[in-house]
Amino acid sequence: xxxxxxxxxxxxxxxxxxxxxxxxxxxxxxxxxxxxxxxxxxxxxxxxxxxxxxxxxxxxxxxxxxxxxxxxxxxxxxxxxxxxxxxxxxxxxxxxxxxxxxxxxxxxxxxxxxxxxxxxxxxxxxxxxxxxxxxxxxxxxxxxxxxxxxxxxxxxxxxxxxxxxxxxxxxxxxxxxxxxxxxxxxxxxxxxxxxxxxxxxxxxxxxxxxxxxxxxxxxxxxxxxxxxxxxxxxxxxxxxxxxxxxxxxxxxxxxxxxxxxxxxxxxxxxxxxxxxxxxxxxxxxxxxxxxxxxxxxxxxxxxxxxxxxxxxxxxxxxxxxxxxxxxxxxxxxxxxxxxxxxxxxxxxxxxxxxxxxxxxxxxxxxxxxxxxxxxxxxxxxxxxxxxxxxxxxxxxxxxxxxxxxxxxxxxxxxxxxxxxxxxxxxxxxxxxxxxxxxxxxxxxxxxxxxxxxxxxxxxxxxxxxxxxxxxxxxxxxxxxxxxxxxxxxxxxxxxxxxxxxxxxxxxxxxxxxxxxxxxxxxxxxxxxxxxxxxxxxxxxxxxxxxxxxxxxxxxxxxxxxxxxxxxxxxxxxxxxxxxxxxxxxxxxxxxxxxxxxxxxxxxxxxxxxxxxxxxxxxxxxxxx
Amino acid sequence: xxxxxxxxxxxxxxxxxxxxxxxxxxxxxxxxxxxxxxxxxxxxxxxxxxxxxxxxxxxxxxxxxxxxxxxxxxxxxxxxxxxxxxxxxxxxxxxxxxxxxxxxxxxxxxxxxxxxxxxxxxxxxxxxxxxxxxxxxxxxxxxxxxxxxxxxxxxxxxxxxxxxxxxxxxxxxxxxxxxxxxxxxxxxxxxxxxxxxxxxxxxxxxxxxxxxxxxxxxxxxxxxxxxxxxxxxxxxxxxxxxxxxxxxxxxxxxxxxxxxxxxxxxxxxxxxxxxxxxxxxxxxxxxxxxxxxxxxxxxxxxxxxxxxxxxxxxxxxxxxx
Numbered sequence: 046x047x048x049x050x051x052x053x054x055x056x057x058x059x060x061x062x063x064x065x066x067x068x069x070x071x072x073x074x075x076x077x078x079x080x081x082x083x084x085x086x087x088x089x090x091x092x093x094x095x096x097x098x099x100x101x102x103x104x105x106x107x108x109x110x111x112x113x114x115x116x117x118x119x120x121x122x123x124x125x126x127x128x129x130x131x132x133x134x135x136x137x138x139x140x141x142x143x144x145x146x147x148x149x150x151x152x153x154x155x156x157x158x159x160x161x162x163x164x165x166x167x168x169x170x171x172x173x174x175x176x177x178x179x180x181x182x183x184x185x186x187x188x189x190x191x192x193x194x195x196x197x198x199x200x201x202x203x204x205x206x207x208x209x210x211x212x213x214x215x216x217x218x219x220x221x222x223x224x225x226x227x228x229x230x231x232x233x234x235x236x237x238x239x240x241x242x243x244x245x246x247x248x249x250x251x252x253x254x255x256x257x258x259x260x261x262x263x264x265x266x267x268x269x270x271x272x273x274x275x276x277x278x279x280x281x282x283x284x285x286x287x288x289x290x291x292x293x294x295x296x297x298x299x300x301x302x303x304x305x306x307x308x309x310x311x312x313x314x315x316x317x318x319x320x321x322x323x324x325x326x327x328x329x330x331x332x333x334x335x336x337x338x339x340x341x342x343x344x345x346x347x348x349x350x351x352x353x354x355x356x357x358x359x360x361x362x363x364x365x366x367x368x369x370x371x372x373x374x375x376x377x378x379x380x381x382x383x384x385x386x387x388x389x390x391x392x393x394x395x396x397x398x399x400x401x402x403x404x405x406x407x408x409x410x411x412x413x414x415x416x417x418x419x420x421x422x423x424x425x426x427x428x429x430x431x432x433x434x435x436x437x438x439x440x441x442x443x444x445x446x447x448x449x450x451x452x453x454x455x456x457x458x459x460x461x462x463x464x465x466x467x468x469x470x471x472x473x474x475x476x477x478x479x480x481x482x483x484x485x486x487x488x489x490x491x492x493x494x495x496x497x498x499x500x501x502x503x504x505x506x507x508x509x510x511x512x513x514x515x516x517x518x519x520x521x522x523x524x525x526x527x528x529x530x531x532x533x534x535x536x537x538x539x540x541x542x543x544x545x546x547x548x549x550x551x552x553x554x555x556x557x558x559x560x561x562x563x564x565x566x567x568x569x570x571x572x573x574x575x576x577x578x579x580x581x582x583x584x585x586x587x588x589x590x591x592x593x594x595x596x597x598x599x600x601x602x603x604x605x606x607x608x609x610x611x612x613x614x615x616x617x618x619x620x621x622x623x624x625x626x627x628x629x630x631x632x633x634x635x636x637x638x639x640x641x642x643x644x645x646x647x648x649x650x651x652x653x654x655x656x657x658x659x660x661x662x663x664x665x666x667x668x669x
Numbered sequence: 670x671x672x673x674x675x676x677x678x679x680x681x682x683x684x685x686x687x688x689x690x691x692x693x694x695x696x697x698x699x700x701x702x703x704x705x706x707x708x709x710x711x712x713x714x715x716x717x718x719x720x721x722x723x724x725x726x727x728x729x730x731x732x733x734x735x736x737x738x739x740x741x742x743x744x745x746x747x748x749x750x751x752x753x754x755x756x757x758x759x760x761x762x763x764x765x766x767x768x769x770x771x772x773x774x775x776x777x778x779x780x781x782x783x784x785x786x787x788x789x790x791x792x793x794x795x796x797x798x799x800x801x802x803x804x805x806x807x808x809x810x811x812x813x814x815x816x817x818x819x820x821x822x823x824x825x826x827x828x829x830x831x832x833x834x835x836x837x838x839x840x841x842x843x844x845x846x847x848x849x850x851x852x853x854x855x856x857x858x859x860x861x862x863x864x865x866x867x868x869x870x871x872x873x874x875x876x877x878x879x880x881x882x883x884x885x886x887x888x889x890x891x892x893x894x895x896x897x898x899x900x901x902x903x904x905x906x907x908x909x910x911x912x913x914x915x916x917x918x919x920x921x922x923x924x925x926x927x928x929x930x931x932x933x934x935x936x937x938x939x940x941x942x943x944x945x946x947x948x949x950x951x952x953x954x955x956x957x958x959x960x961x962x963x964x965x966x967x968x969x970x971x972x973x974x975x976x977x978x979x980x981x982x983x984x985x986x987x988x989x990x
Contacts, residue, residue, distance in 0.1 A: 058805050160686050163971045165925030167932070168963045169693070175951055175959050176701035176708065252814060256933055259816045260951055274817055278937070285824050292817030300812035307808060323796050396894045398886075399795075434897035442895075447888035451987055452911055462896045496986040512896075 059308035062301035069298055073118040081112040084268050092284045102286040104276060110286060114294055116268040121298060124185055124254045125247035131189035133243050136196020137236070141227055143197070144204030155201065158194045166191030170253060174262045181264040184257060188250045195246065196239055203235030241309040248302035255295055270295050322400040324354040330420040332429060338409035343520050343552045344370040344393070344438075349406030350419065351385075351392045362388040362401070364576035372519065375546060375553040377563030377584070379599065380573035386556045387443075389573070390522045393554075394440055395421060395430045411437040411519060436466050439513035441506075443525035448509055449497040455508045456493030463515050482511040486541060503534035510542065520552040527562065539566050560603050564588060569656075572596045575631040582657035592653045592664035594636045630662065638663065675982065679975050686971040687964075691743050694960050695736055708956050711752035718752075725749075748961035753953050758961035761946060768838055769942030773931050775858065776865035777920075783866075784873025785916060789909055791874070792881035793900070804878065810871030815930045819864040819937035826860060833859045836939040861938040865930050869923070876919055880912035887911075914985055921977030925970045 072079070082088070082099075085108060093103040101110040143154035166188070173187040207213060208231060216230045257263055258271030259278075270291040277288030339345055351363040362385040370376055378386045391397045393408060395415070408416035415422055415430045422429045442448035450458055459482070460475035467475075480490050486507045497505055506526060513521050523542065527535040543566050546553050557563050563570055564584055571581040572595065580593040591597045630636070633643040640663065648662045698708055707714070710722040723729060727738045742749075748758035787807075791800040827835035834840065834857050843853040884890065885908050893903050935944030943962060950958035 058801070156685065160689050162922070163686050163925075163967065163974060164690060164693075165928055165966050165970050167925070167929035168966045171947070171951070172694070172697060172959050172963045175954065175956065176697050178702070248812060252812075255814050256816065256929070259814075259933065260936060260948060262951060271814075274814070274820065278820060281820060281824055282828055288817065288820050289824075292814060292821065295814050295817065296809070296812055299814075300809045303808045303812050304805065323794065391891075394895050396891050431897060434895060436897075440892075440895045442888060442892055444888065448892045450889040450893075450907060450911070452914075452985060462893075465896065465898060498987050512892075 056308075058304050062304040062308070065297050065301040066305065069118050069301075070122060072115050073122050076115045076119055079115060081115055082109040084108060084112040084116040092280070094284075095286055101290050102284065104273075104284065104287050105280050110273075110290055113268050113273055114270070114290060117270040117273060117291060117294070118298075120181070120264075120267050120269050121251050121254070121295075124181070124188070125251050125302070128185045128188040128192070128250035129243045129246035131186065132193040132246055133196045133239055135189065135193040136198075137200050137232060137239060139193070140197035140200025141204045141232055141235075144201040145208055145223070145227055145231065151201075154197075158197045158201070161191075161194040162198070164191065167253060167256065170257065171260070171262065174257060179257075179262050179264050181267055184254055184262075184264065185250075188253050192246055192249065195242060199238050199242055200232075200235060203238065204231055207231050207235050237313050238310075241306050241313060244302050244306035244309065248299040248306075251295065251299050251302070322354055322356070324352070324400050324402040326402045327404070327418075327420045329423040329428070330417050332414070332422050332424040335414045335417045335422045336407070338412050338414045340412060341371070342369040342409070343372045343374075343411055344554075345407075345409040346393065347407045349389070349392060349403065349408060349416075351388055351397065351401060351403045351406075353388075353398070354400045354402075361404075361576055363392055366406075366573075366576075366578055368571060368578065368581065370520070370552050370554065372552055373550045374569065375555065375567040377567035377570045378554060378556045378573055379558065379560055379563050379570060381558060384573040385576040386558075386573050387524050390440065390524045390554065390556050393522060394434060394438060395428065396440075435462065435513075435518060436516045437518055438520040438522065439516070439518040441509050441513045441521060441523040441526045444529050446497060446502070446505060446529070449505065449512075451497055454494050454496055455500070456495075459493075459508075459512055459515060462512060466516055478515065479511075482514050483508075485514065485545070486511045502530050503538065506530060506534075506538060507541075510538070510545075514545070514549075517549065518551070520554070521546075522554045522556070524556045525558070526555070528557075528559075535562070542566060560599055572599065577631070577660060579632065579661070580657075580659045582654070586654065586657050590654075590665065592657070592659040593632075593661050594638055594665075595632050596659075597665070598635075598637075630660075676979065679978060683968070683971050683975065687968055688740075690964055690967040691740055692736070694743075694964060695739050698956070698960070699732075709749065709752075711953075711955070714752060718755075722750075743964065748964060749957040751950070751955055751958045753950075753955050753958075758957050761958065762943065762961055762965050765941065765943045765946045767942075768940060769931055769935070769944065771854075772858070772861055772865065772935070772940060772942060773927055776862045776869065777927055779862070780866045780870040781873050781916070781920065784870045785877040785909075785913070787870075788874040788877025788879075789881050789904065789912070792878045792885065792908075792912075793904060795878070795882040800878070804875065807871035807874040807878075810874075811868055813868055814933075815864055815868045816933040816937050818867060819861065819934050822860045822864055823937070833857075835860070838941050861934050861940055864937070865927070865934045868930055869927055872919075872923060872926075873916065876916050877912060880915040881908050884908045884911045914981060917977055917981055917984065921970075921974035924973040925966070928966055928969070 087107045089099060089103045089107040089109065091103060091105050091107040093099055093107070095102040099109050099111065101114065103109055104113070139154055139158070143151045143158070169191050170184070170187040174184055177183045213226060213230050216226050221229070254263065254269065255271030255274070258269045259275045261275060263269045263272045263275070273291040274288045277284065277291070280287050346369070347367045349363055349366045350361060352359045352361045364385070366389060368376065378389065380386050388397070388401065391401070392403055393410070397403075403416060403419040405419040406416060407414070407418065410430070410433050413429055413433060415428070415433065449455060456476070456479055459479035460472060463475040463478050464470050464472075476493070479493060483490055483493065488504060488507045488511060492500065492504065492508070497508070500508065506529075510526070526542070527538050530538065539562055542553070545551060546566075553566070555563055555566055567584055569581065570584050570587045571578045572587070572593065573579065574595050580587065580591065580596045587596060588600065591600055627633070627644075629642075629644040629646055630639070630648045633639040636643065642662050648660050650658055650660050651664055652658050653664050698705055701708060705726075706719050706723050706728055709726065710719050714722070727735050730738070746759055748762070750756065751758050751761055754761065787803065791797075791803045794800060823835045826832045838857050839850065839853050840857075844850045881904075890903060890907060893907055898907075931942070932944030932947055934940065935942045936948045939945060943965075947959060947962045949955075950962070
């Protein structure tokens with residue numbers, strides 16, 4: 046409801062500005078036929094205030110302000126269109142040549158673009174008009190000649206990214222000339238941002254012309270809004286309407302151009318919309334009303350559901366996940382990308398993306414209720430999770446390059462995190478603790494002063510692990526901790542994690558797409574598919590007798606070094622997309638043993654052995 | 670060591686901009702209708718002065734030699750003579766710099782601070798009603814013609830309410846020195862600074878908003894959320910710090926627009942700075958002054974972009990010097 050209204054209000058700004066531009070165009074085109082006095086006629090009395098005779102009053106020569114406004118619209122639009130058209134054409138031509146041919150041509154042209162970008166347009170326009178005379182053609186040409194580098198730079202970037210596309214390469218391979226490839230295949234596909242920017246250029250052009258006219262450099266024979274303000278300036282005290290109305294007209298038209306450009310930009314740029322997408326969380330639940338936590342496990346997740354709000358609607362990334370983790374136990378969560386395993390980790394610590402929210406389920410962490418029915422449990426407006434973050438449960442994020450702040454030395458990131466949860470601690474104590482965890486994970490202490498980009502990938506990931514261990518948490522959630530690293534380092538780091546887990550009695554959740562990594566480190570494995578845990582069992586059991594066809598497929602895809610050499614079996618078909626709905630089993634479309642039943646009804650969760658369950662109509666043993 | 674090399678390299682990049690600007694100047698004067706000596710000396714020049722100008726620019730020499738002479742002259746800081754005052758243009762420009770610097774510096778500083786604060790504030794919830802409304806208002810602000818806004822401020826605050834003076838930088842009968850003079854100048858500054866600031870503040874609101882919103886989506890922000898830092902600390906300490914980088918970058922590039930605004934604002938308020946000098950030069954068709962101002966403004970903008978690059982390199986450890 047609220048998001049829909051917001052989308053509407055954004056669209057409202059877009060629609061209103063489009064309407065203003067359309068009205069301006071209509072007025073400009075029909076000005077000669079509108080029932081208005083001659084804009085240059087001096088019949089009326091001068092300085093007549095706005096009234097029934099002259100709606101917006103008359104100026105110092107007795108000319109009708111409304112009529113002049115209408116005729117001024119013509120000039121404003123001509124300037125906007127012609128200048129931005131010339132600038133865009135020059136920009137598109139030079140930008141495409143620069144991007145397409147690269148090498149020396151590009152070096153020369155992009156240097157030229159850089160130089161021209163630095164030249165302040167208005168002063169060059171001023172000089173051109175001062176030297177060549179105040180003719181509208183010169184003004185427009187001058188504006189175009191000073192604004193083309195914007196379009197050129199955009200076009201160059203577009204061409205650079207387009208020229209390696211398959212269809213462009215195909216056209217070249219089929220024998221199309223450079224010119225034809227550019228004109229037919231590249232430029233049309235790269236024009237969208239040029240058009241967006243052209244609307245902004247139009248606003249700029251209108252303002253520039255108005256500024257020139259205001260300085261007395263406008264075309265003397267044309268009716269221009271800037272010129273009207275220039276005339277009105279001297280009569281400000283006796284006839285303020287002379288300058289008020291043309292200013293409002295300018296403001297409305299330029300703002301409309303800018304808002305149109307903005308709206309187009311947003312429509313063409315999904316990145317911007319993604320930033321704006323937000324989910325409204327369920328209202329928090331006071332701790333007094335919440336069912337107390339079940340004593341025992343360090344983590345108890347039951348029927349957790351988490352959804353993302355997207356342009357296209359909602360998708361349920363985590364859909365009814367339940368499991369318990371005892372102190373010191375380790376659980377591997379495995380699945381393909383997009384199965385919801387990372388979302389699960391984020392939901393436990395309540396650090397989801399802004400467009401994600403938990404819609405159902407209970408979570409207890411360290412014997413404290415933090416989520417009830419998808420609502421965050423709070424005590425006096427403070428979330429229960431707030432005091433547990435990093436002290437009870439910490440997280441190791443994937444790709445430490447992005448998970449560590451690039452502009453703060455790693456040591457400072459550690460000490461700040463330490464002092465946050467130990468308010469009394471001195472900087473020295475914090476530094477000592479940071480050094481201690483560095484020792485623990487094998488990062489040289491000298492590295493405390495380094496920035497993330499100065500460390501190797503493996504070192505960065507170790508720093509991330511050190512950060513997670515700062516407060517000796519009971520539970521560490523490691524989200525793909527070794528994905529970005531090469532195999533040797535992966536193995537080292539997993540080994541170190543395993544050792545730490547034993548030494549410190551940590552509970553560990555290892556989220557990974559790699560069955561092998563999980564097998565090495567975890568006692569239990571949960572296999573996730575399309576937001577659900579489809580099979581959960583002790584690691585050995587999973588490897589020895591997988592019950593779910595998906596688990597079997599994952600294991601079959603695992604290459605072996607010791608066994609006979611074979612081609613890993615891939616999994617046919619596309620992963621279930623979380624937006625789809627099906628009455629049956631989500632894996633059925635890709636399942637090699639699916640029956641009619643699988644496609645028509647939800648599979649049950651069946652216990653197939655001690656601590657072993659599978660979400661399947663036909664778990665391996667009972668398959669008919 | 671590395672820093673010095675970087676600065677020198679970056680300084681060298683000023684050369685092509687300056688060259689291009691000087692050549693544009695030269696070509697425009699030669700392409701313009703009318704005799705070059707009259708363009709440079711003015712319609713009313715006496716034959717003796719015309720001859721002097723011809724001699725000075727070597728106007729009877731071959732084209733390329735004229736260009737070379739002009740390059741050398743401008744390169745050595747000689748921007749020619751104003752034909753109204755017959756004073757060197759360079760000195761005229763320099764004498765106007767302090768007033769413009771005061772106006773531009775104050776309004777730029779204020780708009781960057783206010784814009785960044787507002788932009789950061791609305792970036793907390795991108796897509797919210799507040800965000801949509803404030804963002805649209807910001808677009809409205811930088812669509813305002815600054816000279817018109819200046820007039821409206823004069824109309825309201827100077828003519829109607831008579832709170833602030835409408836023109837000049839100081840009162841004719843005001844104190845000549847001491848705190849009284851400073852107060853007098855501050856009093857005169859309010860309206861022009863307000864006009865110039867209002868127009869540029871919108872840019873910084875939008876810049877800071879998109880930069881902060883983007884940073885808030887980064888993984889390292891998720892990390893500090895997971896560590897348990899409060900939203901406020903994350904915003905002020907982490908997001909803003911990283912988001913200031915793009916704001917700084919644009920600061921240099923936008924200076925051209927701010928200077929444009931300054932010229933128009935000074936015209937409205939008769940502020941005795943560069944803008945006023947240019948306006949008077951336009952009225953008198955004093956071409957050498959307009960040409961000199963164009964060169965001066967271009968070099969200033971290029972230099973500002975150099976300074977921003979240096980500040981950026983200083984703020985972002987990832988930029989290897």
